[in-house]
């Protein structure tokens with residue numbers, strides 16, 4: 216297995232973007248990808264994804280909920296890149312989990328993407344009372360080869376414990392809200408102990424006040440980097456896969472340019488001390504959608 220964290224420094228963003236972590240099933244997942252939540256429509260999504268792929272991004276994170284899988288698929292299929300070099304994640308939405316329509320939802324996602332398989336398929340949110348059934352379907356899709364890895368999203372420790380009681384396949388990934396103000400250290404430790412790779416959604420806390428945190432601003436000045444770059448580098452040095460979203464070419468480039476420098480132990484400790492348990496998004500133990 217790869218080391219659980221990324222400490223390497225690469226000569227270029229494109230080289231770093233190809234660096235990948237080995238998941239618990241032996242598959243490889245790039246450390247950094249492009250998220251496309253709240254990208255408005257397929258055309259804008261295709262434009263952003265095309266730009267990212269040209270820069271060297273190889274991983275794209277979408278979901279049925281985002282209603283832009285067609286745009287992702289179009290950009291991926293017309294990129295000229297071999298499918299085997301790309302890592303596409305999508306997620307099954309809660310209504311389909313509740314209605315036991317996971318397989319049909321995957322068929323629909325693959326149709327919209329225009330792909331034969333996805334690299335990672337995630338249960339988008341933990342639906343109370345559905346975990347055991349839903350995971351059994353996910354395991355079957357994995358065994359059938361229609362998804363190369365399966366995982367969960369927004370699962371906290373009790374929900375993972377419940378899933379693991381019956382699981383034959385351990386989730387490869389848990390994608391959660393994760394940034395310096397929400398570090399969920401016990402959950403991260405639990406995932407590490409079970410070889411479930413943590414993946415950060417809203418790594419930039421969706422672009423708000425976090426980017427003005429004085430400690431991060433000072434680290435950015437010291438390293439001659441932006442706050443976004445400090446946060447994203449901190450993610451991978453902690454062993455957390457990260458998928459910042461942007462539709463702006465200069466930010467897509469900025470967010471990928473994190474492989475040519477490293478944070479030392481003091482910088483890592485300074486960021487570790489920023490945790491406030493503060494969420495931007497819903498609480499996975501109490502949501503109403």
Ligand SMILES: NC(=O)c1ccc[n+]([C@@H]2O[C@H](COP(=O)([O-])OP(=O)(O)OC[C@H]3O[C@@H](n4cnc5c(N)ncnc54)[C@H](OP(=O)(O)O)[C@@H]3O)[C@@H](O)[C@H]2O)c1
Pocket residue numbers: 249250251252253276277339368369390391415416417418419420421422426441443458459460461462463466467469470496
């Ligand atoms: N599993 C889940 O439940 C879940 C939930 C939410 C998100 N996600 C996934 O995680 C991805 C990332 O999370 P997110 O989109 O919620 O939030 P995010 O990546 O933390 O932040 C995106 C926001 O930050 C801005 N931004 C991007 N790069 C920037 C930079 N370098 N400097 C300043 N601002 C910057 C973007 O604006 P512009 O686009 O205008 O540049 C956008 O408004 C999503 O796209 C999605 O794929 C998953």
